[in-house]
Amino acid sequence: MSDSGVPDGQRQTPAGWYQDPSGQAPYRWWDGYAWSSSTSADPAAGRPAPSNTPPVVVGAVWQRPQLPPDRPVYSVFIWLIVLLPLLSWPLSFTYTPHLSYERVNGIRTIDPFSIYTPTYFAMLGVSLALYVVTIVLAFRDQKWLQRQGVVRPFAWGWAFLGIVYTIGRSVIVHGVAPKRGLWPIWISIALIVIGLVVGFSHSASEFSQIQVPTK
Known part of the structure; x- marks a missing residue:
């Protein structure tokens, strides 16, 4: 002092x-x-x-007190949170809407209900299941961090906002364990970028093959 x-x-x-x-x-x-x-x-x-x-x-x-250098900072729960989105990729990349057309006031338009295929509802179900599992895993991860000695780890409730929990958790862990704790952020960002690129490419390919009737 x-x-x-x-x-x-x-x-x-x-x-x-x-x-x-x-x-x-x-x-x-x-x-x-x-x-x-x-x-x-x-x-x-x-x-x-x-x-x-x-x-x-x-x-x-x-x-927050610093963690010893040999104290682990990555739990199986945070890695599951990061990698769970991969489970939804197969359905997302194989989803092909079967568009149909209808005439409204003399104008031929796409029937909005034609996008609701079985694959579409399967995607919604898988997304909801992964969302719930992610929240449970965040709760378990916060308890694990407390057992490792992290004082006031990032609240698991932020998992309701998706990647916000991964970011906040990584920042706090990096603060108490310098040079460690940020890998979940980088891997999550990489998966998001890859998913967007592949998703946009798939969508562009599908819509380019749609032939709009002339009559």
């Missing part, structure tokens, strides 16, 4: 009894992160010795 009472850099001020900055009591307990409601006139009995230099709360930076 510096002479001014401000923690050096991002160093956490240790828990202990310090002079109460509010002046309401002789000493107040600092729990390592914030002032508590515990006060004392004689904190020496069974407690750490008081200090004449109280920590400064304003502007203090809280950081």
Whole structure:
């Protein structure tokens, strides 16, 4: 701690009894992160010795504790979350709408219901199942991270927004385990890009073969 009472850099001020900055009591307990409601006139009995230099709360930076270098940061759950979208690719790339036409007010138009093929409904079912499984896996992954010692890991509820959980989880893990933890983001982005490129190519190929009747 510096002479001014401000923690050096991002160093956490240790828990202990310090002079109460509010002046309401002789000493107040600092729990390592914030002032508590515990006060004392004689904190020496069974407690750490008081200090004449109280920590400064304003502007203090809280950081999650770092993980040991040998602590694993990738669970089977996060890899399943990243790779699950691959299960929907076969259906997506084989989906071919059988377009039909109808005449509305003398104008020949595509029947919008002609896109609803069995493959289409199979795609919806698989997507919904993968969505639910991803949420369950995110919950399990958050619990796994807590067992590894990650304090306040990214909340599993963000899995409802898809890749948001993977991004947030990776950023937090990278913060407590420098040079590690970001691979799920890069692989997810790569799969998204590949899926979009192949999907657009497939769609363009299918629609280029559709012949619109002239009468």
